Amino acid sequence: MNTPESRGVVWLDSPSFPEAARDALKNAQLRGNLKRATTTIRDKRLQAAGELEDWEQLREAAEAIKKRTTRHLDRYLVQLEETLTAAGGTVHWATGAADANRIVTELIRATGEREVVKVKSMTTQEIGLNEHLAEAGITAYETDLAELIVQLGDDRPSHILVPAIHRNRTEIRDIFNAAMGRWGRPAPDRLTDDPRDLAEAARLHLREKFLTAKVAVSGANFAIADTGTVGVVESEGNGRMCLTLPRTLITVMGIEKVLPTWTDLEVFLQLLPRSSTGERMNPYTSTWTGTTEGDGPQEFHLVLLDNGRTGTLADTVGRQALACIRCSACLNVCPVYERTGGHAYGSVYPGPIGAVLTPQLVGVGGDTRNAAATLPFASTLCGACYDACPVRINIPELLAHLRAEVVESKRASRRVPSAEALLMKAAATVLDSPALLAGAQKVGALAARALSRDGRIGRLPGPLSGWSDTRDTPVPPAESFRSWWRENREGAE
Ligand code: SF4
Numbered sequence: 001m002n003t004p005e006s007r008g009v010v011w012l013d014s015p016s017f018p019e020a021a022r023d024a025l026k027n028a029q030l031r032g033n034l035k036r037a038t039t040t041i042r043d044k045r046l047q048a049a050g051e052l053e054d055w056e057q058l059r060e061a062a063e064a065i066k067k068r069t070t071r072h073l074d075r076y077l078v079q080l081e082e083t084l085t086a087a088g089g090t091v092h093w094a095t096g097a098a099d100a101n102r103i104v105t106e107l108i109r110a111t112g113e114r115e116v117v118k119v120k121s122m123t124t125q126e127i128g129l130n131e132h133l134a135e136a137g138i139t140a141y142e143t144d145l146a147e148l149i150v151q152l153g154d155d156r157p158s159h160i161l162v163p164a165i166h167r168n169r170t171e172i173r174d175i176f177n178a179a180m181g182r183w184g185r186p187a188p189d190r191l192t193d194d195p196r197d198l199a200e201a202a203r204l205h206l207r208e209k210f211l212t213a214k215v216a217v218s219g220a221n222f223a224i225a226d227t228g229t230v231g232v233v234e235s236e237g238n239g240r241m242c243l244t245l246p247r248t249l250i251t252v253m254g255i256e257k258v259l260p261t262w263t264d265l266e267v268f269l270q271l272l273p274r275s276s277t278g279e280r281m282n283p284y285t286s287t288w289t290g291t292t293e294g295d296g297p298q299e300f301h302l303v304l305l306d307n308g309r310t311g312t313l314a315d316t317v318g319r320q321a322l323a324c325i326r327c328s329a330c331l332n333v334c335p336v337y338e339r340t341g342g343h344a345y346g347s348v349y350p351g352p353i354g355a356v357l358t359p360q361l362v363g364v365g366g367d368t369r370n371a372a373a374t375l376p377f378a379s380t381l382c383g384a385c386y387d388a389c390p391v392r393i394n395i396p397e398l399l400a401h402l403r404a405e406v407v408e409s410k411r412a413s414r415r416v417p418s419a420e421a422l423l424m425k426a427a428a429t430v431l432d433s434p435a436l437l438a439g440a441q442k443v444g445a446l447a448a449r450a451l452s453r454d455g456r457i458g459r460l461p462g463p464l465s466g467w468s469d470t471r472d473t474p475v476p477p478a479e480s481f482r483s484w485w486r487e488n489r490e491g492a493e
Contacts, residue, residue: 009126009308009361009372014346017374021340030166030341037165038332044278045329045388051280052270062271063392065264066323070313076225076258077304083228087290089300094252096307097127103303104129104217104250105136111248111299113138113215119232119239120144121219122160122326123252123305125348126361129217140217141183141209143238145202152179158342158350160328161276166341169193180205206238216242216297220253221325222268223302226261229289230302233272233282243286249297255304256322268325271390275327308361317401321357323391330385330395336378345378346371352385356398364402365409373409376402419463441480448476 014020024030049055069076081091094100108116116133118124118140130140130151142151149164150157153175157163164172173193180187185205191197218239223230230251232239243249259265273279291300313319331337331351342350347358355375364373376399385395411421430436451457457473459465467473 009347009349009358014343014371016371017344017346017378020344020346021336021378024340024344027341029168031339033166033168034338034341037162038338041162041278041328041332045275045332046278048274048278048280052274058267058271059390059392061267062325062390063323065259065267066391069258069260069264070256070319070322073255073258073313076260077255079225080223080228080258081304083225084223084230084290084302085228087228088292089228089290089302092301092303094303094305094307100127100252100303100305100307101129101132104252105133105138107248107250107301108133108138108215108217109136111215113213113248115139115141115209115213116215116217116250117141117143117209117213117242117246118147119216119218119242120147120163120234121217121252122348123219123254124217125157126254126307127252127305129252141206141213143206143209143242144234145199145236145238148202148206149175152176152183154179156343157348159331160326160350160353162328166343169195169198172198176201184208210238210241210245213242213246215248215250216246218242218249218251220251220257220302221272222265223253223258224260224262224265225258227289229262229287231265231285231287233269233285235277235279235283237284240284240286243288244296246297248299248301249288250301250303252303252305255306255309272325272327275325275329275388275390308363311363312357312360315360318356318360318398320393320398321353321360323393324353324357325391326353327390329388329390333384333388335380335382335384340378345375347375352379352395352399353393355379356393356395356402359402359406364406365413373406376406438480438482441476441482445476445478445480449478 052058084091092103094103114137116138118130120142124130130142133140142148146162146164147157149155149167149172153164153167155164159165167175170193173191176187176198177191180201183205185208187201188204191201218232220230221233230253232243234240259268269281269285273282288296288300291298309322312322328351330353331342334352337351342354345351345354345358347354349357355378359372359375362370362372364370364376379396379399381396381399383396386393389395410418417425430440448457451460452475455475457468457475460468460473
C-alpha cells in the first residue's frame with residue numbers, strides 16, 4: 001500500500017488524526033488485538049523494570065547521556081566518521097530522504113545485485129527506501145517476522161516494535177497463504193494459525209533469502225563515536241544473519257543515534273530490552289567495527305541521515321525527542337494509542353513519540369492540510385508516557401510546546417483572525433477587567449440557567465456545542481464567589 005507519495009516521515013495520503021481515529025475506533029477487531037497485545041507487553045515491562053533497584057537512577061543516567069551527546073552532536077559525529085573510516089568502513093552524509101535513497105541505490109547498483117535482505121529499520125521506513133528501491137528495479141526482502149507480515153500483506157507498520165500488532169494469528173496465516181509464494185518459498189500446505197507453525201513457515205521462507213543475499217541493508221540502534229562501532233539489538237536472529245552473511249552491508253542511521261563511549265552504551269543495554277519487550281537482555285545484540293578480512297561483510301557503508309533532525313536540535317525544548325531509543329514503552333501505556341492503533345497517526349512513528357517527533361521532522365506550519373499538525377493534540381496529557389520512558393523524555397511538555405507552535409503557525413498564516421482567536425481576545429479583555437468580568441459572570445449565569453434542564457446544561461449553541469457534546473456541563477451557581485466574598489467577608493475584615 002505504500003506509494004511514492006508516502007515517502008518520508010508521513011504518509012501523505014493519510015487523513016488528519018481526528019478523522020483517522022474516528023474510523024479506527026469503529027474497528028472492534030483492531031481494538032481487541034491492540035488491547036491484548038499492549039496489556040501483555042505492559043505487564044512484562046513493569047515486572048522487568050521492577051527487578052532493578054536502580055531503575056530510576058538508570059533512567060536519569062540515560063537522560064543525562066543523551067542530553068550531553070545532543071549538545072555536542074557535531075563533535076561526536078565527526079569522531080564517529082574518523083574511527084569508522086579507520087576501521088575500514090565508509091561514511092556517507094545524507095541531508096534528507098531523497099539523498100539517502102540515492103546513496104543506498106547507487107551502492108547496491110555498484111555491487112551488481114538486484115535483491116537485498118533487510119533488518120528491521122524504522123529509519124529506512126522513514127525515507128521510504130523499499131519503494132524507492134522497487135522503482136530502481138531492486139527488491140528488498142524484510143526479514144523481521146512482523147515486518148515480513150507487513151510486507152506480504154501490502155500493509156503499513158502500526159507499532160515501533162511490533163509493526164504487525166494490529167493483526168491476529170488467523171489474519172497472519174491468511175496473509176502467508178496468499179502472498180508468500182509471490183515473494184519466494186510458498187507457505188507449507190495446510191498451514192495452521194498456531195504461532196509455532198507460523199514462525200516455522202516464516203523461517204523456511206526467509207532461510208532461502210539469507211543464504212543467497214549478497215547485500216544487506218540495516219538500521220542501527222546505536223553507534224559508538226569512540227571506536228566506530230555500530231550495533232543492532234533484536235530478538236529473532238534474522239538481524240544476525242543479515243549482518244554477518246552478505247558480502248556488503250549498508251546501514252542507514254539517524255544522526256541522533258551516536259553515543260560517545262561503550263560505557264554509555266552499558267546504560268542503554270539495560271534499559272532498552274526491559275522497556276521494549278520486558279526482557280532482561282536482548283536475545284541478539286550484534287556489534288561490528290568496520291570490516292575484518294575473511295569474517296563478515298567485506299564492505300561496510302554507514303549512511304548518516306539528517307532528514308529534519310538538525311532542525312529539531314535547534315529547538316531547545318523539542319530536541320528532547322531526539323533522545324528516543326525506540327523502545328515503544330510509551331505506545332504500550334498510551335490510552336489513545338491503545339484505542340486508535342498506529343495507522344491513525346499517519347506516520348512511521350506512531351503513538352506518543354510519533355505525536356512529538358513527526359511534527360518536528362516534517363514541520364507543522366505552512367500547509368493547513370498538514371496532518372502532522374494534528375498529532376500534538378492526539379493525547380489526553382495523562383503523563384503515562386513520561387513515566388514509562390526509559391530516557392525520561394517529557395512527552396507531555398513537548399506536546400504542549402508543539403500545540404502552541406501549531407496555534408501560532410495557524411494564526412500567522414491567516415489574513416483574517418479565526419472565530420477562536422477573536423473569542424480568546426475578547427476573553428483576555430474581559431479577564432483583564434474586574435468590572436467586565438463581574439458583568440460577564442452575571443450574563444453568563446443567566447444564559448446558562450435559561451439553557452439548563454434538571455441541573456445540567458444540554459447542548460451549548462453554535463461552535464460551543466463541540467465542548468458540551470462530549471462533556472457534562474454543570475449550571476453555574478446563582479452567585480459568584482467574588483460577590484459572595486464581597487457580601488460575607490469584606491465587611492468582616
Ligand atoms: S519516547 Fe521514550 S518510551 Fe517512547 S519509544 Fe522513545 S524511548 Fe521509548
